Amino acid sequence: MKPWPKRGDLILFAVLLALSLTGWLTIHLLRSRNAPTSLQIDASEQTFALPLNDTVLVIPGPLGDTKVIVEDGKVWVEEATCPQKICKRQGKIALPGQSIICLPNRIVITIKGEIQPDAVTY
Amino acid sequence: MMGINKSGEKKSAPLSPRQRNLALLAGLSVALYTVENLIPLPIPWLRIGVGNIGVLLALYVLSPLDGFFVLLIKVVVGSLFSGRFLSPFFLFALGAGIPAYWVMAGVKKIAGRWLGPVGVSIAGAVSHNIFQLGIAYLIVVQNVTVCYLAPLLVGLGTISGALIGAMVRAILPRLKIDTPSKPSKMDK
Numbered sequence: 001m002k003p004w005p006k007r008g009d010l011i012l013f014a015v016l017l018a019l020s021l022t023g024w025l026t027i028h029l030l031r032s033r034n035a036p037t038s039l040q041i042d043a044s045e046q047t048f049a050l051p052l053n054d055t056v057l058v059i060p061g062p063l064g065d066t067k068v069i070v071e072d073g074k075v076w077v078e079e080a081t082c083p084q085k086i087c088k089r090q091g092k093i094a095l096p097g098q099s100i101i102c103l104p105n106r107i108v109i110t111i112k113g114e115i116q117p118d119a120v121t122y
Numbered sequence: 123m124m125g126i127n128k129s130g131e132k133k134s135a136p137l138s139p140r141q142r143n144l145a146l147l148a149g150l151s152v153a154l155y156t157v158e159n160l161i162p163l164p165i166p167w168l169r170i171g172v173g174n175i176g177v178l179l180a181l182y183v184l185s186p187l188d189g190f191f192v193l194l195i196k197v198v199v200g201s202l203f204s205g206r207f208l209s210p211f212f213l214f215a216l217g218a219g220i221p222a223y224w225v226m227a228g229v230k231k232i233a234g235r236w237l238g239p240v241g242v243s244i245a246g247a248v249s250h251n252i253f254q255l256g257i258a259y260l261i262v263v264q265n266v267t268v269c270y271l272a273p274l275l276v277g278l279g280t281i282s283g284a285l286i287g288a289m290v291r292a293i294l295p296r297l298k299i300d301t302p303s304k305p306s307k308m309d310k
Binding site: 005008009013017019020 | 233236237238240241244245248270272273274276277279280281284287288291
C-alpha cells in the first residue's frame, strides 16, 4: 500500500481540527462579550420578558406552580411539581443562551443577551 | 438467502467468499461495538466507535454496499446486545449512521485518490457527529444553543475518526481475507 497517512489525510485532519478550535474560540469570545440583558419565560403558551432583577416567580403549569428564583443575575428553579424535577437539577443559569426547560409544566426559561444566537453567522 | 433455503436439499450449500467475509466483518463490528459499550464513560461522545473498524474494512475490502450491511448489522445486533434496541439511542445511531456512512462512501469514491483510510474515516466520523447534532436539533431541543456543541463535536469526530482510520490502515495489509473480486475473476 501507498505511504500513510496520505497528504490529504493530514490536510483534512489539520483543517477540521483548526475549524473546530476556531469555532470553539469564537463561541467563547461571543459568549464572554455578550452581557445578559433579560429573562424570557415561555409558559402556558405565552412568552414573557423580564429584567434580570432579583425576584421570586411563581409560574403556573399543567401540574402546578413552579417557583423560580432570580438572584445576582443567576436564575434557578427552587420548587417544582413535576415528577422527575429535571428543571431543578439543571441548576443555576447566568449566561445568555442558557435555558432551563421543564417539559411536564411546559416552561422554558431562557436568558437573553445583547447578541442573539440568531445573529451569529458562520 | 437462496443458499439457506436450498441447504436442506443440497446438503450445506457453501457460503460464497463474499458472504463469509461479510459475516466475519459484521461479527467483528458487533463484538467491538458491544465491548466498547461495556466501558463506562462520563460523557457519551468520548466513545471512539471501534465497531466502525469492521464497517470501514468492509468498505475497503468488499464493496460500499457490503460496508452498509455491516453498519446496519452493527447497529441492530449491537443495540440488541446492549439492550438499546429501538431506544432513542438506537434511533440516533441509525439516523445519523446511515447518512454518515454514505457520505463516507462518497468521499472514498470521489476523493479516494488523495485520502487514505484515515481521511475517509475522519469524513465518516465528523459527518456522523454533525448528523447526530442535526437530529438532536430537529427532534429534541430546537434551540440554537445546541449549535454551540458543533465545534466540539467536529473536533472529537476528527480525533476519533483518525484513530479508527489509523487502526484500519494498520489492519488492511495484514488482513488475510480472500478478496472476492480477485480470486473469483481468476477462477473464471
